[in-house]
Amino acid sequence: MAPTKRVMFAGVGGQGILLASRVLAEGLIRAGVDVKSTEVHGMAQRGGSVVTQVCFGERVYSPLVGPGAIDILVSLEKLEALRYVHFLKRNGTLLVNRREIPSLPVLTGAVTYPRDIEERLASFPVSLCVIDADREAERLGNPRVMNVVLLGALVRLAGLAGLVDWKEVVAEAVRPQYREVNLRALDAGMHLV
Amino acid sequence: MQQKMILSGNEGVARGAWEAGVGLGIGYPGTPSTEIVETLAKLEGPLVAWAVNEKVALEQAYGACVTGMRGLVTMKHVGLNVAADPLFTIAYMGVNGGLVIAVADDPSMHSSQNEQDNRWYALHAKVPMLEPVSSQECRDYTRLAFELSERHDVPFLLRLVTRVSHSRGLVEIDTAAGYRRTSRRYERNVPKFVVLPAHARARRLVLEKNLANLLSDPEARGVNKMEITSSEVGIITSGASYNYVKEAFGHRYSVLKMGLVYPLDGEIIREFAGRVQRVFVVEELDPYLETHVRALGVTCEGKKYISPFFELNPQAVATSLVSAGLEPLERPDPAAVEPVAGIPARPPILCAGCPHRAFFYLARREKVMVVGDIGCYTLGAMPPLDGIDVSACMGGGFSIALGISTNLPEGEKVFGVLGDSTFYHSGITGAVDAVFNRRPIVPVVLDNRSTAMTGHQENPGTGRTLDGEPTVMQDPERIFRAVGFDRVLVAGAYDLEGIRNAIREAKAARDRVAIIVKAPCRLLKDARRGPAREIVTHDCTKCKNCLRLGCPALSLKEGGYVAIDTHACAGCGLCEQVCRHRAVRVKEKGGTA
Structure with missing residues (x-):
């Protein structure tokens, strides 16, 4: 029996984490595997740190796992990568968007945003991949598709690209007027890694 | 099909x-x-x-x-x-x-x-x-x-x-x-x-x-299910904890999943216990099942190993039960990355342009004691706004203030603050009691015409029912008057001067005064945004007064200046009003400061 794979998304409320993890889950379902995912809503979304998990395999019981059990962590923001890196297994994969969003204590000058995040992430026993998904999304003409750029990169990194037609899955998950740009974002993400 | x-x-x-x-x-x-x-x-x-x-x-x-x-x-x-x-x-x-x-x-x-x-x-x-x-x-x-x-x-x-x-x-x-x-x-x-x-x-x-x-x-x-796969160890569990047990141990140990947690079926619990040598109870939060299993005379272990507070997960369950001699499918890797200490926190905050911000900013500056309530506005307690002294439950914003008012020095007043949905939920009764028992509190409704925190549900003040049908739109001002308040001071949520005056007037008043601070939630679809602001660095004296608004669009830059993220700015204009040096202005189209 193939072991369960676990993906975690981390980021800041409003970055589009829920959509990215739902599209991933939908694609996996179409591929015929068992999927469970978990999200936190409410208070956690008002500009706070947000995480979701998607677990898939032959038989998945728990949508939630604790530290040390995630195969791939996708962080839409650098500081959040540092905050949740300990959820990764040894030699797990860390996909990070090169984006810095200052949190409140940083905005008010109480603390400074760490300058050495990428160096610190590189020192951990994980396989690190940093991309600039925001720049890519802007290049495509819509900064909001940053999440789908990362989804594309994730699909490639996780070896899921051939599993289903991800274009079809993405196309059905977004509004018609944004279909085109999201498909280009998915493709761009796949070619970034 | x-x-x-x-x-x-x-x-x-x-x-x-x-x-x-x-x-x-x-x-x-x-x-x-x-x-x-x-x-x-x-x-x-x-x-x-x-x-x-x-x-x-x-x-x-x-x-x-x-x-x-x-x-x-x-x-x-x-x-x-x-x-x-x-x-x-x-x-x-x-x-x-x-x-x-x-x-x-x-x-x-x-x-x-x-x-x-x-x-x-x-x-x-x-x-x-x-x-x-x-x-x-x-x-x-x-x-x-x-x-x-x-x-x-x-x-x-x-x-x-x-x-x-x-x-x-x-x-x-x-x-x-x-x-x-x-x-x-x-x-x-x-x-x-x-x-x-x-x-x-x-x-x-x-x-x-x-x-x-x-x-x-x-x-x-039938919803209580035994999975007998081992005669050595049996685990009694229910709900989310069942998922964690199965993820951690697979079919290695027998499991009794209780789907009906009240009334508990003692028969199946006894039968299960009879088929295994050691019985564990794995449950999130209180030892509810464990207490009952013990009362049946069944020897078991549970909270001795499993945390009685906070959420569980498969790894937490596995680690806890390793110390009891159980063997999980995957041993948690002790050499995996340690949690990184000392990184900046990312607490939830009031959005840029939130209509709740100004009141809390001023409450702190006017040095009034504030009892808060449950909703987005509870975030008014976070630094730098720091605008709430006590907050417990829905409706408590007024009622807890009533009690505080009985133990304040002569002439001082406590403000009770809640949102519109909370006002209709259980706030009105506190306002009635304030009049009835002659408690000199100042009730404040931050009326953003929505139940915002949970995702903008309709409430009696929005004028629409859940299915979008028009209905009577309640008005907190009329309700305050109806229950006996002499004056209701209404201020716009972005009118700093107006809110300050209302707070001062209510503090000094000898009659019964309530305050309503009004503006729709900025996240509502039809909410209007004002023009984005920018800071003229030349005029900024680095006093950082604007940062005390705790607005996510404002940040401290190198050199001690403050800058505005014009994409994040909702154009509420509060920073322009608090700047004593006129360094904040409406952003010129295409121009940079």
């Missing part, structure tokens, strides 16, 4: 209720329960509504069920405290149409003020409780709960937790099944439905008989 769909637990509950022909679905929004009612509202057939609070929701659903309709009530865990009064008595009275109360606990308090374990309510109120572990069971158990409710004349509780409500998984549904409203005949039955003491004494005995009958019903017992 059977089809697999990916549904959240909440969507599963709504689907199950719809398939059961529910007539009325009603609740009060509260994370993580909100989407049950929202999902049901999208399905054709049932009446669906938001009630003003959880007690009103339960009583309405009960009324519907007395007349033969099936009723679904939803709320978060603390909502059951509000609805507890009818709950305890409805248990005696029993039902006609089925009644199911879906209540969602929030272990770890992701969006809550406590992590009470609502399984005790079932025991305490003598209301049967089912606990699903997956979206599929959410759908199945909801349907079953309606059947059992009618068959045994008892209301049913359905206990959810965040990791069931907000988890998504595959659900097999019958796509050919349509909606058919279930209906039973109503017959006047005073001894059953009017709980005079003499009737209640009789119903008390009926309730015991109903619970005993339920426990001998094979369909009810």
